[in-house]
Amino acid sequence: ITATASPDLVVTKSDGGASVDAGGAVAYTINFSNAGLADATGVVITELLPAGATFNPTASSPGWFEIGSGSFGFPVGTAAAGRNGSITFSVTAANPVSSSLEVLANILQITHDGTTGPDVDPTNNSGIDSTPVNAAPDLVITKTDGGTSTLAGGIVLYKISYANNGTQDAVGVVIQETLPANTTFNSTYSAGEWDALGDGAFALIIGDLPAGASGTALFAVTVNAPLPPGVLQILNTAIISD
Numbered sequence: 001i002t003a004t005a006s007p008d009l010v011v012t013k014s015d016g017g018a019s020v021d022a023g024g025a026v027a028y029t030i031n032f033s034n035a036g037l038a039d040a041t042g043v044v045i046t047e048l049l050p051a052g053a054t055f056n057p058t059a060s061s062p063g064w065f066e067i068g069s070g071s072f073g074f075p076v077g078t079a080a081a082g083r084n085g086s087i088t089f090s091v092t093a094a095n096p097v098s099s100s101l102e103v104l105a106n107i108l109q110i111t112h113d114g115t116t117g118p119d120v121d122p123t124n125n126s127g128i129d130s131t132p133v134n135a136a137p138d139l140v141i142t143k144t145d146g147g148t149s150t151l152a153g154g155i156v157l158y159k160i161s162y163a164n165n166g167t168q169d170a171v172g173v174v175i176q177e178t179l180p181a182n183t184t185f186n187s188t189y190s191a192g193e194w195d196a197l198g199d200g201a202f203a204l205i206i207g208d209l210p211a212g213a214s215g216t217a218l219f220a221v222t223v224n225a226p227l228p229p230g231v232l233q234i235l236n237t238a239i240i241s242d
Contacts (some may be wrong), residue, residue: 007116009079010038010043010124011110013089020104022167025056026131031085032076032110032174033084036120042113043076045087050104052094052133059090079112096211097135099169104131111185137211138166139173141240153225157189162206162240164212170242173206175217180234182224189220209242 020026022144034040049070051054057064067073074087112119115170118171119125135192141162150156164170179185179200187194204217225232 002166004117005037005059005081006032006120007034007038007081007112007212008120008124009033009038009040009043009112009156009220010035010109011127011229013108013127013129013193015106015129015131019134020093022097022133022135025059025090025092026104027056027059027088027201028106028108030087030108030127031084032079032088034050034079036079038116039081040119041115043078043079044111045074045076046111046216047072047074047089048107049130049153050091050106052101052102053097054094056090056092056103059086060089063087063130064089086146089114091142092119093135097165097168099171099208101133101135101216102166103133106131108177115187117129132179132209132226134150134186135168136166137164137170137209137242139163139170139209139242140165141175143236143238145236148224151225152223152227153190154223155236156183156221156223158219158221158236158238160219160238161212162209162217164209164211166211169211170209171207173240173242175204175206175210176239176241177202177204177219178237180221180236182227182231184224186220188221191220194219206240 013030107128143160192204
C-alpha cells in the first residue's frame, strides 16, 4: 500500500462582530493554513466584493489585485505543510445605502494549482461573513400656508416640503393629509394626485425617495361658508411615512 501525502488548505474569516455605518469601513481578518501533509503551491485567496461596497486598499494587506467582476485575489504562493498565516481585506460601505441593503455579505475562497495533489478536504476552502449595515431613511416634512388669513369661503393653500435626510433610500413613501374641520378639499389648486381615503383623509404617493432627495407638494382647501360661531382658525396636519 502506498500512502500519498496531500495538502489540506483551510480558510476562515471574521469581521470581529463589527457593524458598519454608511460610508464606513470594515476590515475582515482572513486566517489560512495548510493542515495537510504536503506543501500546496500556487495558493491564491479570492475575495468576492460584497454588494454595496468598494475595495478599501488603504486598510487592506498589501498584495491584493483586482481580478474583475468584483473579485480580488491575494497570491499566497507556496503554503508548506503546517503553515498558517493571516491577512486583511477591507471594504467601504456605500453612502447612501440602497433600500434593500441590510448586510455586507463577504465571501472568500482559497485554491492551489493541484501540483502536489488534490485538497484533502475541500469543504473548508471557503468562508463567509455578514456585516450589519447601520443605515436608515430619515423622512422629514414641513408645511406652511405662508402666513395666510382668509374669510369664510376663501381658499387656503398649504405648501408641503419633504425630504429624505437619512443614509438609506426610502421606498413606498406616502404623504397623508387630514382635511381640516370646516373645510372641503380643493383639487383645482392642489398639486399632485391626491387620493381620497375616506373620513377626511387624503394620500399622495411619492414612491421611492433616495437619500438626499427632496420635493414639494400643494394641498388646498376651501373654507366652509358660513362657518359655525366661534371658529377662528383651521388646523391642518400632514404625515410622511414609508
